[in-house]
Amino acid sequence: MTANNFRTPMISSSEIFVFLHGFTQDGGVGGGGQIAKYIASLFHVPVEQPNLNQPSFNEFSVSNAIKVIDKLYDEKQKEKDTQNEQIKMNLIGASMGK
Numbered sequence: 001m002t003a004n005n006f007r008t009p010m011i012s013s014s015e016i017f018v019f020l021h022g023f024t025q026d027g028g029v030g031g032g033g034q035i036a037k038y039i040a041s042l043f044h045v046p047v048e049q050p051n052l053n054q055p056s057f058n059e060f061s062v063s064n065a066i067k068v069i070d071k072l073y074d075e076k077q078k079e080k081d082t083q084n085e086q087i088k089m090n091l092i093g094a095s096m097g098k
Helices: 030-043 062-083
Strands: 015-020 088-093
Touching: 015 030, 015 062, 030 088, 062 088
Parallel strands: 015 088
Antiparallel strands: none
16 A cells, blocks of 8 residues: 555544553653654544552552553543533553563
8 A cells, every 4th residue: 555545544533542561661661652642643643651560560460551551431421421522532552462
C-alpha cells in the first residue's frame, strides 16, 4: 500500500486508544512512547499511556496491570455516561516481555 492509497479510518468519539508499554518501562519514554506519539499524530487521536508497573515495578503482576487498564476503562466510561455511549477501547502494545 502506498502513501497515496492510505486512508485514515473513521474513528468514533466513543473510541479510546491505549498504548501498553513494556513492563519495565514508563509508558511515555523510549521506543514505545515514540510509537504512541506516532499513532496519535497519524490518526489524530489522543493515546493513553497508563503506567502498568502498579503498585510498583517490584510488585508488578499481570493481574495488577489488568486492574490499571480496567480502572482507566471505567474512568473513560464515566466521562461518556452523560452521552449514554459505550466506549470502545483499542489496545496497542510493544515489548510486553523480555
